[in-house]
Amino acid sequence: MQDPDSFLRRLFDRAVEVADPMQSLAAHLPARPEGRLVVIGAGKASARMAEAVEAAYGPCEGLVITRYGYARPCERIEIVEAAHPVPDQAGVDATRRMLALLDTCGEGDTVLALISGGGSALLCAPAKGITLNEKQALTDALLASGAPIGAINGIRKQISAVKGGKLAAAAYPARMLALLISDVPGDNPSDIASGPTVGDTGTPARALETLNRWNVTPSPSITDYLTAGGNPLPPDDPRLSTVENVIYAAPSQSLAAAAEIAEAEGIEVQILGDALEGEARDVAADHAALARKAQGDKPVLLLSGGELTVTRRGNGIGGPNAEYCLALALALDRAPGIHALACDTDGVDGAAEVAGAVISPETLSKAPDAADALAINDAHGFFGRIGDQVVTGPTLTNVNDFRAILVLPGS
Structure with a gap:
């Protein structure tokens, strides 16, 4: 030895090597679908995942958001870098563009979503009435509180316009295949990057309880939004009926x-x-x-x-x-x-x-x-x-x- x-x-x-998308992702890709294919993604591994997709499929239309310094060369998929673990304006702007791209998708189109840890910060669209500054302050306080990641992500879903399944809903009625790398205890797809392609079983009331438990005080706007009931997307929402979530790499x-x-x-x-x-x-x-x-x-x-x-x-x-x-x-x-x-x-x-x-x-x-x-x-x-x-x-x-x-x- x-x-x-x-x-x-x-x-x-070796542990890192077996989770490298260039080594592991291709085996989980279906044959390239006929018709329009749009690739989206968010997370620290998402640019590498996009690189692996184009290595298998050839040039693809799409937009992926990754952490500063984590970009990879792709032929057509655009790679945007943004901040992690606290979101920034670059992430907000890129998320807005991603939603606009999904809005052009229709029945018969296929969306390939590449999701990995870090997507919670990189995929950033604060819910109506909540500012980026307020979300940044809350994220910083949650990260300092000692709260487990599942609890933090539960709150993130409730104050986001893309997490908790809302990103996938924006692509409906297109078919979506989400390939995920798990970075969360228990490998629950709804917790990875705060579940942008998975409906939310949480509630605004539970988010408020979690904030109270970990002694985190959000801005009045966030409190008001949650108290008013927010806008959660349940797992049985019809817009999620065309989504398939696959965890292909895990701890x-x-x-x-x-x-x-x-x-x-x-x-x-x-x-x-x-x-x-x-x-x-x-x-x-x-x-x-x-x-x-x-x-x-x-x-x-x-x-x-x-x-x-x-x-x-x-x-x-x-x-x-x-x-x-x-x-x-x-x-x-x-x-x-x-x-x-x-x-x-x-x-x-x-x-x-x-x-x-x-x-x-x-x-x-x-x-x-x-x-x-x-x-x-x-x-x-x-x-x-x-x-x-x-x-x-x-x-x-x-x-x-x-x-x-x-x-x-x-x-």
């Missing part, structure tokens, strides 16, 4: 690919789950206990996926994967033989252009301020100072968090 850090990085690279596949490498080297693999949620530092404490318990005469690999959260307590530069690693290092307290990596498969942990970090028994010896950094959510700052960040650049896919703990035989 390679040195532990290089081995863990190899597992992460479980990436974990299985990493496990295959480890097992080939004689390492016992325990998959803790592909849909873990919770506060990053709390999950790290639990995993530290599991790692200590797993240590024996043979190497063991603990794998997990999902999406952890961080409640903002300070103004440091943090993200759930880096915070998990920092909390894990503190909980393990230099335990010999235990190494770990935690990264976001899209290459961006939180708002930092860093995928995540690695730790070893020497991590706490490299700098004296680990506990202080954790207290102010400055995990990325800490790992940057000691040179243990994992930086990938745009990976062009997104199946959420990848965590691997390598437990070598104890001394």
Whole structure:
């Protein structure tokens, strides 16, 4: 086996590779439909997905919105970059143009929707009476609250003119095939990018309850809109009757690919789950206990996926994967033989252009301020100072968090 850090990085690279649309999407495309084909999409992987579509079909009409820095060369599909995780005017303008394009579609036409994580911010059309500034402020507050992604997306659907199935409804009566890469715990299509092609089972009242539970106060306009009943689109709306949603890549596949490498080297693999949620530092404490318990005469690999959260307590530069690693290092307290990596498969942990970090028994010896950094959510700052960040650049896919703990035989 390679040195532990290089081995863990190899597992992460493989997890990303199997979720690369250029490697996996073509097998899920039907024969190119006769008649007009329009390609739309939103998400961190959507431009790469569009590139894969044109590699299979040839030039296609369409418009896709991705994160700044994630564009890919396409022949005819237009790629627009916008902000993530907090939306911006570029996303609003591109979404407006996408809706106008869908308005030209009719019966007999086919719309191919390419949806991946990040689409919640990139696909932005605030509901009537709500401004972009109000939506930006609410998004920032929700991301700082520690609320799970499912709860955040439930609110996003209720105040949007495209989420919660409304994007698909805009294409009716054209047929729509939505290909999705899951980045959400549980792989529910309605949660991926806040479900722009899936009807909403939530309610404005539930959104208000969620805001109250996480101590987030929206603008008066948002409160008034939700109190008045909003405009949710139920799953049985006739305009969704021509839509097919297919998840073709998910976290479980990436974990299985990493496990295959480890097992080939004689390492016992325990998959803790592909849909873990919770506060990053709390999950790290639990995993530290599991790692200590797993240590024996043979190497063991603990794998997990999902999406952890961080409640903002300070103004440091943090993200759930880096915070998990920092909390894990503190909980393990230099335990010999235990190494770990935690990264976001899209290459961006939180708002930092860093995928995540690695730790070893020497991590706490490299700098004296680990506990202080954790207290102010400055995990990325800490790992940057000691040179243990994992930086990938745009990976062009997104199946959420990848965590691997390598437990070598104890001394």
